[in-house]
Amino acid sequence: MTLSKLQAATDAPGPRPIRSVPETVVVSAVFTVLLTAFPWPKIFESMQGAPLYDRGNYLEQIEDGYLTYDWFSYDSVLEYFTYEYLWGWALRQLADLGIPGETILNAVAVAFLFSLSCTVAYYLPVPYLLLLVNPLVLTMAYSQSRSATMATLLFLAAITFRRHRILAVALVLVATFVHTSTPLFLLLFFSAYYKRDSWGQPNSVVPPILGGAVVSLLTGPLMGDVLSVLNDRRAEEYDMAAGWLFLSFWAYCLVFCVLMWRRMGQLLPVRLAVAVFSLAAFSIIFGGYPSRFISVFFACVVVALAIDFATYRRSALTLSLFTVYSLLLWYLQMR
Structure with missing residues (x-):
């Protein structure tokens, strides 16, 4: 492809949603x-x-009645935050109504997976929903239930804003x-919503990249200090480093999205994905644990790469690498 044709392809009008909201919901x-x-919980247990x-x-x-809510005395507004009051309160109220814990956590998983599915279905054909069948997504949905609940609430907030x-x-x-x-x-x-950089350039890739870099710094070398300032109970145990091989793929995805930015950068899911890719790329330097962020924004990752x-x-190579990477994650789950 000549340089002029490549530039024309890069400057082409960006992709748009392919479904209405009601159709997306269905x-x-x-x-x-x-x-x-x-x-899925039994499948992961067997693997x-x-x-x-x-x-x-x-x-x-x-x-056992041993949620933090059951035994901790909340003596300040800050402790309601650092000891995640509403999570324990909600679980205890639902359990007291006679709802089994399995049912509660399964409902959280359904809500989280539905919110991710809506993002993918809004922008992509149905077969691409299969890319959500990923161990990062499913372990977030069924195991990291508190994070999944938080993510679902934030997605609802973004939709209603x-x-x-x-x-x-x-x-x-x-x-x-x-x-x-x-x-x-x-x-x-x-950082994804903010589309102008400090030089006033519209639709800039700089804000999401900077947002990811800052979060990487906060979840890496500064995490212990931040938690100590907040008097968080996990200040001494927070060690969430990720391997460079895991991170290098997402660094490649960042480069891909930057190259395709003129064509895709108007889409909010792409901007969020770039922030997450930036977080992962900078985690190679700062340390940290971007897996939780990748899992939460995995639907945005699918949209950005597919x-x-x-x-x-176009971009068949990137989508193929993403598919192989996902299969590799399943293989590692079964080892």
Whole structure:
């Protein structure tokens, strides 16, 4: 391809949603029902030889009456945040109504997977929903239930922000008292929403890249200091380093999205994906643990890496690498 043709392809009008909101909801609901029909906790237990760790802890805490809410005395507003009051309160209220812990956590998984499915179904054909069948997504949904709840609330806030800002703010506040890391996710959201850089350039790739870099710094060398300032109970145990091989693929994805930015950069999911890719890339330098962020924004990752191929039938290499990478994650789960 000549330079002029390459420039013309890069400057082509960006991709757009392919479905209306009602159609997206129906497609996503059907896919979510089919996906959650599989007994994923048992599947992971058979592959790993042990139950999902966080899920098992939550179920024991609910059954034994040992949620933080059950024993901790909240003496300040800050402790309602650092000890995630609303998470324990909600679980205890639902359990007291006679709802089994398994049912509660499964409902969290359904809500989280539905929210991710809506993002993919809005922009991509139905077959691309299969890319959500990924161990990062499913372990987030079924094991890291507190993070999944927080993520679902933030997605709802993002959807309602334009027309119902008071509701969106309320959802963010609830999420904040469900999971301490909510401000870090909000930072990524804000960096994706902000489209001008300090030089006034519109639709700039700089804000999401900077947002990812800052979060990488905060979750890497500064995490212990941040938690200590907040008097968080995990200040001494927070060690979430990820391997460079895991991170290098996402660094490649960052380069890909920057090269395709003129064509895709207007889409919010792409901007969020770039913030996450930046977080992972800078984690090679700063350390940290971007897996949780990748899992939460995995639908945005799918849109960013697949929409160029789905729309223009280009970028087949990136989509192929992503598919191979996902299969490799499943292989590692079974070892």
